[in-house]
Amino acid sequence: QKEVEQDPGPLSVPEGAIVSLNCTYSNSAFQYFMWYRQYSRKGPELLMYTYSSGNKEDGRFTAQVDKSSKYISLFIRDSQPSDSATYLCAISKTSYDKVIFGPGTSLSVIP
Amino acid sequence: GAVVSQHPSWVICKSGTSVKIECRSLDFQATTMFWYRQFPKQSLMLMATSNEGSKATYEQGVEKDKFLINHASLTLSTLTVTSAHPEDSSFYICSAAPGARTGELFFGEGSRLTVL
Numbered sequence: 001q002k003e004v005e006q007d008p009g010p011l012s013v014p015e016g017a018i019v020s021l022n023c024t025y026s027n028s029a030f031q032y033f034m035w036y037r038q039y040s041r042k043g044p045e046l047l048m049y050t051y052s053s054g055n056k057e058d059g060r061f062t063a064q065v066d067k068s069s070k071y072i073s074l075f076i077r078d079s080q081p082s083d084s085a086t087y088l089c090a091i092s093k094t095s096y097d098k099v100i101f102g103p104g105t106s107l108s109v110i111p
Numbered sequence: 112g113a114v115v116s117q118h119p120s121w122v123i124c125k126s127g128t129s130v131k132i133e134c135r136s137l138d139f140q141a142t143t144m145f146w147y148r149q150f151p152k153q154s155l156m157l158m159a160t161s162n163e164g165s166k167a168t169y170e171q172g173v174e175k176d177k178f179l180i181n182h183a184s185l186t187l188s189t190l191t192v193t194s195a196h197p198e199d200s201s202f203y204i205c206s207a208a209p210g211a212r213t214g215e216l217f218f219g220e221g222s223r224l225t226v227l
Binding site for chain 1: 115117145152153154155157160202204206212213214215216217218219220221223
């Protein structure tokens with residue numbers, strides 16, 4: 001079983017839609033959860049960094065962690081064409097441990 | 112945010128030659144940098160952790176003699192793909208964390224290597 005799994009998509013939504021991106025992980029020892037956005041042929045950029053369970057909001061982005069079900073989500077409100085990218089979830093056991101990335105979900109926001 | 116610069120952004124080489132990729136942290140010091148490999152539509156695969164002033168830590172299955180890593184200063188790490196072969200063609204990306212939290216990574220733009 002892979003340590004972190006993510007539906008690769010592609011996911012296509014109309015502009016203005018609410019997008020839900022999800023990952024599951026296998027080991028309850030993971031405590032740090034990140035979301036990265038990667039545009040084509042570019043390096044990823046950090047969107048959200050969260051610790052343990054709960055929600056974290058930053059502008060149009062909300063990260064949600066449910067440790068009881070080992071499920072993490074990223075919600076994008078009022079999606080824009082510029083949000084079209086691949087979204088990678090990432091996990092680590094401690095704040096200084098290596099980071100494990102999910103395979104990424106490809107998102108297209110259609111104008 | 113912090114800036115990580117990677118060079119070259121793309122390189123084409125003949126089979127059997129060696130290629131060096133540089134990763135620089137431009138506005139912070141990085142005692143640790145990370146090198147990844149990414150195949151099309153796949154996730155980032157951690158190859159090694161580069162430690163300033165000491166040997167790199169390689170992930171299982173990564174040939175350390177094939178992928179030489181040097182972290183000579185707090186702002187520069189290099190990855191050399193030695194005796195490159197077509198199967199080494201890939202997108203190589205480096206990252207560094209400005210602070211102690213390894214999850215807060217800043218990535219370079221990536222280097223696309225094509226071996227003919």
